[in-house]
């Protein structure tokens with residue numbers, strides 16, 4: 252039987268479009284020292300480290316080694332995990348496995364990215380098959396745009412329906428001192444922004460950010476001594492599909508990897524009615540349309556119901572199931588850290604440390620990661636030890 | 638095993654990706670690079686806990702896990718700790734062969750500095766003293782130090 256595991260501390264940088272003042276190693280150090288301070292631990296008390304970012308992004312592909320001064324990994328067990336957009340969530344899940352295995356009591360999970368140092372699209376496209384899909388179906392925006400048009404045609408959703416997701420998340424970011432974009436942004440602003448690939452406009456997509464995030468995970472018996480209110484892992488699920496876009500993504504079926512991962516996670520957590528039992532969700536929504544379609548795949552509402560569900564403000568702060576109190580990916584996207592930020596923000600909500608972005612009385616918080624050819628990670632954290 | 642080659646022409650596809658990486662040197666790294674560019678002075682940082690002096694400078698000590706704010710000037714002379722003489726050419730090497738890569742312990746530092754020796758290759762031995770030769774054209778780059786020469 253695996254041991255119970257909790258997040259006991261989190262740390263993140265003040266995310267920005269570019270950080271000329273630090274190298275990525277130095278930026279990692281900021282997040283790690285913040286997490287250690289949050290948990291009131293020293294680096295000597297950390298037993299092992301899991302770290303990840305996007306392969307090819309900074310041309311530093313041995314980040315486990317490269318980062319040791321920043322991570323505190325000098326002469327400690329350290330392992331790199333890289334799974335594209337899901338990297339941060341996978342790092343958290345790998346750290347969870349480390350502690351659950353019984354081999355390590357306190358494990359540090361780190362994700363980071365300096366988008367300002369490379370060409371994001373040039374690196375992201377390496378998720379696609381080099382012989383086939385890379386030449387005839389290129390880049391993150393067109394593949395997401397294809398998903399969006401399929402959703403529009405099937406359910407009659409409008410561009411304004413999607414833009415409301417952007418307005419919501421950008422407004423939420425006003426409450427998060429760490430968010431990259433902290434200016435009000437409206438449906439009209441999004442509708443007036445340049446069209447990139449129909450129906451995705453500039454205002455519909457995430458920014459490129461520099462930033463890092465760190466979480467400290469601890470075992471049952473240790474966690475309670477570190478944190479007054481640990482955020483316990485109730486579920487962790489990973490689902491990968493084919494890399495072939497023409498096979499991995501039946502756009503008319505929905506995001507199958509998210510349907511399967513969330514179904515698994517709900518079973519692990521004993522959740523039968525997500526909308527009633529989950530108090531807050533930090534979702535990896537790289538573009539506005541994901542805030543409609545993917546909440547259906549997560550079972551927050553039925554197929555085709557998302558535009559109405561969102562318009563009725565169920566996912567706004569104060570709603571039935573607030574989504575992205577942090578401002579989400581539309582406001583901050585330091586890619587290798589992005590999915591770990593979802594887990595960290597979910598932990599912050601459970602631990603009651605959210606300040607202006609805190610949702611009251613959070614028992615269960617759900618975090619997702621999304622990556623490359625439509626794969627998914629899901630984590631559920633809880634104030635109750637399972 | 639290669640029978641299929643009689644029936645099918647084996648094809649390759651050339652990638653289109655050339656990523657123009659640009660790295661921020663950061664405040665700590667930039668201070669070092671500006672110093673060698675503008676003043677021909679080599680700077681390091683010192684850890685207040687273990688007392689080690691690092692060159693090139695690092696922002697925090699990896700072992701003590703504390704930020705290093707103390708800057709120290711390092712000599713432009715030191716001792717060869719280890720080296721190799723390179724005899725082959727590669728586009729990523731800074732100069733054509735023959736030349737030497739060397740670990741040089743600059744006076745005042747506690748770690749070795751990686752650099753080039755271009756002259757007197759037949760005389761190089763570990764333990765010999767060398768001195769930095771600065772380039773005339775300096776841009777804020779580790780190769781603003783052209784190379785080291787035997788003293």
Ligand SMILES: [Zn+2]
Pocket residue numbers: 684685686687688689698699700701702
């Ligand atoms: Zn030290």
